[in-house]
Amino acid sequence: MDPHDKSIRWIKPPELGLLERSYLPLFLDGITTTLRHLFSRKKTVQFPDEPHQIPDPLLYRGVHRLNRDEQGRVKCVACFLCATACPAHCIDIVAAESPWPDREKYPESFTIDELRCIFCGMCEEACPVDAIELTSLYDLSGKSREEMIFDKEKLLSVYDQTIDKEPMRSRRQTAQPAGARSTLPTDRRDGLPTDNDPS
Amino acid sequence: MAVVIIDGRELILPEGRRLNGIEAARLVGIEIPHYCWHPGLSVVGSCRMCLVEVGMRDAKTGRITMQPKLVPACNTPAVDGTVFVTTSEKVRQARARVEEGLLLRHPIDCPICDKAGECLLQDYHFLHGQPQRRADLRPYTSRRRDIGDVTLFVDRCIMCSRCVRFTREISGSSELMVVGRGAQEEIDVFPGRPLHNNLSGNVVDLCPVGALADKDFLYRQRVWFMRCHRAICTRCAVGCSIWIDENQDRIYRLRPRPNPFVNKWWICNEGRYGYHYVHDRRRLVRPMRREGQSLHELDWGLLPDELCQRLRTAAPLAAVISPFVSVEEAYLLCKLIRSLDAQAVLACGPIPLVGQDQNFPGGFVVLAEKCPNRRGVEAVLAHFAGKVVSFDELLQQLADGLARGVWVAGGYPMPWIDHQQAQRFAGLELLIVQDLFPSPLSDLASYILPAAAFAEREGSYVNRNDWLQTSAWAIRPPSGVRPEGQLYWQMLGMPGLFNPRSVLDDIARQIMFFSAATCEIPETGLDLRVNLLAEGQADKERSHDV
Numbered sequence: 001m002d003p004h005d006k007s008i009r010w011i012k013p014p015e016l017g018l019l020e021r022s023y024l025p026l027f028l029d030g031i032t033t034t035l036r037h038l039f040s041r042k043k044t045v046q047f048p049d050e051p052h053q054i055p056d057p058l059l060y061r062g063v064h065r066l067n068r069d070e071q072g073r074v075k076c077v078a079c080f081l082c083a084t085a086c087p088a089h090c091i092d093i094v095a096a097e098s099p100w101p102d103r104e105k106y107p108e109s110f111t112i113d114e115l116r117c118i119f120c121g122m123c124e125e126a127c128p129v130d131a132i133e134l135t136s137l138y139d140l141s142g143k144s145r146e147e148m149i150f151d152k153e154k155l156l157s158v159y160d161q162t163i164d165k166e167p168m169r170s171r172r173q174t175a176q177p178a179g180a181r182s183t184l185p186t187d188r189r190d191g192l193p194t195d196n197d198p199s
Numbered sequence: 200m201a202v203v204i205i206d207g208r209e210l211i212l213p214e215g216r217r218l219n220g221i222e223a224a225r226l227v228g229i230e231i232p233h234y235c236w237h238p239g240l241s242v243v244g245s246c247r248m249c250l251v252e253v254g255m256r257d258a259k260t261g262r263i264t265m266q267p268k269l270v271p272a273c274n275t276p277a278v279d280g281t282v283f284v285t286t287s288e289k290v291r292q293a294r295a296r297v298e299e300g301l302l303l304r305h306p307i308d309c310p311i312c313d314k315a316g317e318c319l320l321q322d323y324h325f326l327h328g329q330p331q332r333r334a335d336l337r338p339y340t341s342r343r344r345d346i347g348d349v350t351l352f353v354d355r356c357i358m359c360s361r362c363v364r365f366t367r368e369i370s371g372s373s374e375l376m377v378v379g380r381g382a383q384e385e386i387d388v389f390p391g392r393p394l395h396n397n398l399s400g401n402v403v404d405l406c407p408v409g410a411l412a413d414k415d416f417l418y419r420q421r422v423w424f425m426r427c428h429r430a431i432c433t434r435c436a437v438g439c440s441i442w443i444d445e446n447q448d449r450i451y452r453l454r455p456r457p458n459p460f461v462n463k464w465w466i467c468n469e470g471r472y473g474y475h476y477v478h479d480r481r482r483l484v485r486p487m488r489r490e491g492q493s494l495h496e497l498d499w500g501l502l503p504d505e506l507c508q509r510l511r512t513a514a515p516l517a518a519v520i521s522p523f524v525s526v527e528e529a530y531l532l533c534k535l536i537r538s539l540d541a542q543a544v545l546a547c548g549p550i551p552l553v554g555q556d557q558n559f560p561g562g563f564v565v566l567a568e569k570c571p572n573r574r575g576v577e578a579v580l581a582h583f584a585g586k587v588v589s590f591d592e593l594l595q596q597l598a599d600g601l602a603r604g605v606w607v608a609g610g611y612p613m614p615w616i617d618h619q620q621a622q623r624f625a626g627l628e629l630l631i632v633q634d635l636f637p638s639p640l641s642d643l644a645s646y647i648l649p650a651a652a653f654a655e656r657e658g659s660y661v662n663r664n665d666w667l668q669t670s671a672w673a674i675r676p677p678s679g680v681r682p683e684g685q686l687y688w689q690m691l692g693m694p695g696l697f698n699p700r701s702v703l704d705d706i707a708r709q710i711m712f713f714s715a716a717t718c719e720i721p722e723t724g725l726d727l728r729v730n731l732l733a734e735g736q737a738d739k740e741r742s743h744d745v
Binding site for chain 1: 308310311340341343417418419421423424
């Protein structure tokens, strides 16, 4: 950098008065803060003896879960949008034709590498059917790397564990006028073919 | 000189070509959206997506008279003085209405639709549709109907009828039809007459939406994960231009690549689904040496030198070059064998012939000769040996004991040699077999070398009309496999990586047949007969002079 550059505006620091030069006001300010914290309520949590309280579990981004639909099947339709959105490439899906007559596609396998995941929540945002969600479970540990690759059953079991405390966060539960409605209907069963097609 | 005016830009029409509005607009870089029109099919003008304003310029006065109504550009010939307006408010409104109409009953199942990402309905909705939906959303899933070779998602269809016209005009089998009327129109087949012909896979590519789905590809991969590579189909002597769609070294599908000189817009099902052998678990993936009864796995490091040593001591030599290897590889192998033994016998591998040539009404041909490069390999062999020794002649010569060391460059995706033929190779001092799969011949080989499949190698192929096309590798070979070209390159002592372009330059200089290939090879290939015809004419003129 050229110090004689015309575009640089040089600023002088303000002159300090006698009081400032003694550092006493700043010192008193600092010692007040220290003393206040010394006698106030303690914020440190003695984890793991004491569990950490999460203020809003619906906003927290912890371990993933795969939601189930009304019939207890995996809600995911294997559209790969979470895998597409994932910046860490930690989601691996193998899609297949679903074994159920009312569903077309489902994930034959669905694995998330929890060690690779950066818990950004983009998968949750991308999901068109609210199948993947981040829960408030944060104490994630395992004895091997393989153990930390969660498969479909494991992710569904996270759902079973957490669904009582954390309801599904459907973005499509509120009624909206037709013109402003987002791209998917509230209840998928509404849209099933009405005429009985033989095939 | 015929001039067309498109959005105020004047286009001088190319001589002798009859264009419609869409094609003419493309020449000036304007894309008119369309669903039902396809350059390879007849014009129906039913989708109304390509509606534009059309007028006529009076040649004498220069006055432009516009037609009061919008007309489809696909059905409007671009003749001298035609005026197309594609960007006016009227046209924009018309496109938005067509999109809205199509989306009224279209299921919103893009997340599970295989076409999502390359769907014209999606693309045009973003480009020409309106952001707000005025109708209620009803269907979420689409009814599915098995109509034979492909699957039909009935409710996704926008009734462009491309598939119906394809089966009527190109495959000539007329299986598909439109049933019902108005909003109840559906694509269907007659009971007991499913869609089943050798070109049926093309209807999936033709479908502008996700209504027709490939059973082979269904739900296996999302399109945006795949990379496309230009390649050549190697399943018959036509050598269709194709796209290889691949993700992480796994081929998921092959699609036709439009090439007016070879395959137009189509490929056959044999080629389309004939790639599965590439990922077959039975493939040879490691070089091996026979020691007594057992096979010993080798490392590539010292192998080229070892092979050269063994070949040198095993003269007289012979080489069998299959019509599946590329021109460059055939040339390098011939050069290699001839450098070790100047009198070596060079033979062409057996030409696989299956059934009869299939001719389709649309002009598409599937040949009985199921190999991509017979012409090219024969031309190379003729250059080195003066004449082409066929496989049967070679077997005879082997029986006569004319060779002690044989190199067989196979690369056949199908079984190609029986026990009886293989037994002729028994008792040789050295037999090097380079192939994709174990065969009766590889059971006798002193060295088994794994070959690369078509998508893993680069090089040129000459189809039965002497049309030369080049193909680059799309996926990496399985670990342990080294493409033939690289091995020959190394054995000839050339430095670095196999460079097929430099080899082809060499070939074009050396071999008359390939002389046209000195220039850059276009994506659609090159006619090798161009120079030969000129040469033939020169010969004729010379004979006249005499």
